[in-house]
Amino acid sequence: MYALVDGNNFYVSCERVFRPSLNGLPVCVLSNNDGCAISRSNEAKALGITMGAPWFKIKHLAETDGLVALSANFALYGDLSDRMMSLAAGLGPHQEIYSIDESFIDLSDVAGNLTERSHKIRSRILQWVGIPCGIGIGSTKTLAKLANHVAKSAERKPGSYPEQLAQVCNLAVLTPSELDAVFAATPVNEVWGIGRQISKQLIDGGVKTVLDLVRLDPAMVKRRWSVVLERTVRELQGINCVELEHSPQPKQEIACTRSFGHPVTELADLSEAVTEFASRAAQKLRKQSSLAGQVLCFIRTSPFRREEQYSRSVTIPLRRPSADTAIIVEAALTGLAAIYRRGFKLAKAGVMLLDLQPDTVQQQELALEDDGSHDRSRLMSTLDDLNQRYGRGTILLASAGLAGDRRAWSMKQERRTPGYTTCLDDLAVAHA
DNA sequence: TCTGGGGTCCTAGGACCC
DNA sequence: TCTGGGGTCCTAGGACCC
Numbered sequence: 055m056y057a058l059v060d061g062n063n064f065y066v067s068c069e070r071v072f073r074p075s076l077n078g079l080p081v082c083v084l085s086n087n088d089g090c091a092i093s094r095s096n097e098a099k100a101l102g103i104t105m106g107a108p109w110f111k112i113k114h115l116a117e118t119d120g121l122v123a124l125s126a127n128f129a130l131y132g133d134l135s136d137r138m139m140s141l142a143a144g145l146g147p148h149q150e151i152y153s154i155d156e157s158f159i160d161l162s163d164v165a166g167n168l169t170e171r172s173h174k175i176r177s178r179i180l181q182w183v184g185i186p187c188g189i190g191i192g193s194t195k196t197l198a199k200l201a202n203h204v205a206k207s208a209e210r211k212p213g214s215y216p217e218q219l220a221q222v223c224n225l226a227v228l229t230p231s232e233l234d235a236v237f238a239a240t241p242v243n244e245v246w247g248i249g250r251q252i253s254k255q256l257i258d259g260g261v262k263t264v265l266d267l268v269r270l271d272p273a274m275v276k277r278r279w280s281v282v283l284e285r286t287v288r289e290l291q292g293i294n295c296v297e298l299e300h301s302p303q304p305k306q307e308i309a310c311t312r313s314f315g316h317p318v319t320e321l322a323d324l325s326e327a328v329t330e331f332a333s334r335a336a337q338k339l340r341k342q343s344s345l346a347g348q349v350l351c352f353i354r355t356s357p358f359r360r361e362e363q364y365s366r367s368v369t370i371p372l373r374r375p376s377a378d379t380a381i382i383v384e385a386a387l388t389g390l391a392a393i394y395r396r397g398f399k400l401a402k403a404g405v406m407l408l409d410l411q412p413d414t415v416q417q418q419e420l421a422l423e424d425d426g427s428h429d430r431s432r433l434m435s436t437l438d439d440l441n442q443r444y445g446r447g448t449i450l451l452a453s454a455g456l457a458g459d460r461r462a463w464s465m466k467q468e469r470r471t472p473g474y475t476t477c478l479d480d481l482a483v484a485h486a
Numbered sequence: 487t488c489t490g491g492g493g494t495c496c497t498a499g500g501a502c503c504c
Numbered sequence: 505t506c507t508g509g510g511g512t513c514c515t516a517g518g519a520c521c522c
Binding site: 084085086087088089090092106107108109110111113126280281282305306307308309310311312313356357358401402404406466 | 487490491493494496497
């Protein structure tokens with residue numbers, strides 16, 4: 055038995071914790087560059103704002119309907135996420151943190167009334183952290199996800215599901231006919247693992263609701279679609295196919311990519327950007343104690359603009375696996391020089407680290423004399439410590455250029471809220 | 487004028503091997 | 505006109521997730 059605890063409209067809810075005046079208003083949080091809406095309050099959803107809607111297309115709603123848009127403040131969301139997760143962990147013995155706002159809890163050996171217990175945890179998260187959650191319970195992870203969808207929909211859209219399923223929905227205690235009714239009321243595209251392409255194919259084939267899907271023969275589903283969809287069908291039928299991850303697995307690839315605030319044409323500016331992306335990626339790499347075998351660098355124009363497109367990537371193998379910022383930046387810049395072409399308005403660039411392996415199994419080269427690698431790794435730890443303590447960008451490679459917003463490629467963030475819980479200068483002040 | 491960032495898994499097809 | 509069978513490894517691309 056699993057529970058899925060999921061923060062409602064998470065980023066917007068985080069902003070509301072520190073600005074309660076936003077309650078009841080249509081609010082959305084924008085992606086980097088204030089590009090598009092990535093979190094929406096219920097009121098914003100009711101205005102018809104879809105996930106990923108470009109800001110310039112919904113901007114007019116600020117004047118006509120009082121829509122409030124905020125730049126993403128990931129430091130704040132990460133911190134509130136940690137607090138929410140530690141309370142959610144109280145639900146059962148094992149927790150898998152699935153994303154910034156979701157965690158699965160293994161309830162297999164938890165005694166007592168799971169629904170009541172979940173309501174208590176939900177209230178505690180709301181009171182202690184300020185984030186409203188939905189909790190779904192089911193015998194597989196896919197069913198728990200579905201239950202979570204029901205819990206949130208029942209609350210947001212009265213009449214969509216029975217009222218008592220709002221906020222906490224435990225599918226395991228429903229009678230077979232109640233369960234069928236829930237399945238029949240849920241469109242197939244709401245199922246975890248069924249996206250746009252597959253749901254279109256299913257609907258074309260007459261499979262419109264979860265009830266239609268759960269009644270299919272898994273073997274047929276595998277033949278006609280894939281093992282992935284077969285697993286989903288089995289999970290909906292109550293057969294566990296996706297285990298809980300008890301400990302977070304190290305990443306198999308690490309990326310740092312950004313869209314630019316303005317189009318970039320010059321190699322010098324691109325080199326600064328790529329230096330920074332590669333440095334940040336290397337830092338993430340060291341944080342999970344890994345080494346990279348290859349470095350990928352890419353640049354591209356904006357696919358949304360009607361002009362000649364240019365998109366190239368190149369993968370540079372390292373002579374031996376490394377987590378050294380200087381080596382990774384050098385590889386990325388070598389790659390950049392190879393794919394750069396003058397005359398294109400570039401909109402985005404990125405660095406990815408591939409072929410990752412634990413730093414404990416590093417294959418040593420036959421060294422006839424001390425190659426200084428020990429000193430290098432101490433230098434990297436010192437670099438990370440200083441940037442951790444005094445803030446990102448305190449120490450960086452000279453090829454990263456000037457820090458701050460003077461760079462040609464810096465992203466736009468015009469509606470950023472304070473780092474309420476992560477920056478001393480931004481602490482809220484209580485007035486007597 | 488203005489459209490995010492960071493991941494995972496699976497499959498098909500090519501290269502290569504005996 | 506005709507051209508085996510079986511296997512592994514790698515990569516690119518598609519689909520999905522939040």
